Amino acid sequence: MFSAVTKVPLHKQQIKKLWRQLCELEKSGVVRQHRFDDLHYFLVNHVYTLTQAQPSEFEWLDEQALNVMIKADWQALLPWHEQNAQQAPWLDTFLAMWLAEAKVPSTDLPIWRQSGASALFAMSTQAWLSDFSDAERQTMLTSIETPEPWLVRLAFAGQPLNALQLQQALQSTHFEFVHAALVNMWLFAHDEFAAQLLKTFSATDEAEHKAQLLCLAGIAQLPDWQDACVAFCEHYPLHSAHVLSHFAHKKTLKLLVNWLDTQPMSEPAYQAWQILTDKELKLVAAISLAKGEGQVEDGLQIPCVKHAETCRQTMLLEQGDYVLQGKSFAALDVQLIKQFKGILVQKLVAAQYEQKIAAMLYFLPCTPRHWEFIDRRTTDVSK
Numbered sequence: 001m002f003s004a005v006t007k008v009p010l011h012k013q014q015i016k017k018l019w020r021q022l023c024e025l026e027k028s029g030v031v032r033q034h035r036f037d038d039l040h041y042f043l044v045n046h047v048y049t050l051t052q053a054q055p056s057e058f059e060w061l062d063e064q065a066l067n068v069m070i071k072a073d074w075q076a077l078l079p080w081h082e083q084n085a086q087q088a089p090w091l092d093t094f095l096a097m098w099l100a101e102a103k104v105p106s107t108d109l110p111i112w113r114q115s116g117a118s119a120l121f122a123m124s125t126q127a128w129l130s131d132f133s134d135a136e137r138q139t140m141l142t143s144i145e146t147p148e149p150w151l152v153r154l155a156f157a158g159q160p161l162n163a164l165q166l167q168q169a170l171q172s173t174h175f176e177f178v179h180a181a182l183v184n185m186w187l188f189a190h191d192e193f194a195a196q197l198l199k200t201f202s203a204t205d206e207a208e209h210k211a212q213l214l215c216l217a218g219i220a221q222l223p224d225w226q227d228a229c230v231a232f233c234e235h236y237p238l239h240s241a242h243v244l245s246h247f248a249h250k251k252t253l254k255l256l257v258n259w260l261d262t263q264p265m266s267e268p269a270y271q272a273w274q275i276l277t278d279k280e281l282k283l284v285a286a287i288s289l290a291k292g293e294g295q296v297e298d299g300l301q302i303p304c305v306k307h308a309e310t311c312r313q314t315m316l317l318e319q320g321d322y323v324l325q326g327k328s329f330a331a332l333d334v335q336l337i338k339q340f341k342g343i344l345v346q347k348l349v350a351a352q353y354e355q356k357i358a359a360m361l362y363f364l365p366c367t368p369r370h371w372e373f374i375d376r377r378t379t380d381v382s383k
Contacts, residue, residue, distance in 0.1 A: 156169055248348060249321055257309050260273070260304075
């Protein structure tokens with residue numbers, strides 16, 4: 001039944017290495033197209049090879065397990081995933097390759113309430129294209145138990161909501177409902193979107209939630225949010241690199257340059273700078289003020305502000321108001337995804353697609369197979 005597989009430890013090592021690289025790229029939210037495709041390709045091939053190994057060599061992943069994944073047998077997949085997810089942290093990445101176009105069963109709420117089940121369900125593009133009924137959404141809103149986050153996103157982000165459900169979601173004490181409803185308002189061009197986002201941001205105390213709302217404001221290219229962004233980032237520097245990368249307009253670069261020699265903003269500002277510009281800066285000794293005089297901080301180096309300003313001025317001369325990884329773009333559209341992939345890129349271009357696909361792009365890190373499906377569907381719809 002099994003053929004001999006040599007260098008099993010090497011394949012295991014490569015899988016772990018590739019998984020770590022995917023995690024790092026996911027943090028930045030942007031990766032060049034060829035690198036994105038190669039990582040997924042090599043990960044799948046290493047796992048494929050290991051499925052041919054003797055069970056004693058790679059106990060939990062064998063031919064039967066691979067068949068479960070490829071055939072997307074949901075009844076067998078759910079308990080198998082629950083049993084093995086902890087010992088294979090890259091498992092969801094691999095499953096996403098096979099589940100992207102899997103035919104999923106009915107959106108029966110009791111099934112998808114199970115712990116972890118909604119996350120698997122969301123890996124399929126068919127799940128994002130499914131229609132949730134008003135009754136199903138109402139059940140989720142009024143249930144004593146909070147539904148799984150992915151189920152809320154699937155049901156509320158990219159599908160038309162009636163006025164009552166939108167209001168109930170926005171007033172929910174569970175942030176997943178509020179966040180999904182705001183994304184819905186953005187994707188369906190709701191007249192009150194900007195006002196509601198500001199209202200929600202002002203009423204939110206949790207830093208992580210505020211960060212997500214600021215990211216949405218940046219992606220939606222809303223005006224007059226820079227002051228709120230500056231105040232938040234200076235108060236919560238640990239969130240600032242992630243937040244600032246969502247403001248891809250070139251005017252953000254001036255803000256980053258101003259922060260490069262200011263603690264504790266120097267490091268996160270430089271992280272965001274690299275995501276947007278892909279430019280390494282010279283490092284110089286940091287200067288602190290003591291008794292009115294400048295003194296060199298021992299051993300502390302920060303990015304050179306003069307070098308950054310020179311780079312910024314050069315990029316301003318290039319055509320296009322937006323910048324990502326050092327490339328200037330006139331608009332956040334299909335030209336962006338021809339060069340880059342990643343969850344940040346997906347969010348930046350999401351509004352160019354139909355609402356259900358746009359919601360998937362906003363929330364789900366897509367694999368090459370997801371993109372193949374999206375490209376085909378976009379072509380079919382346009383004909």
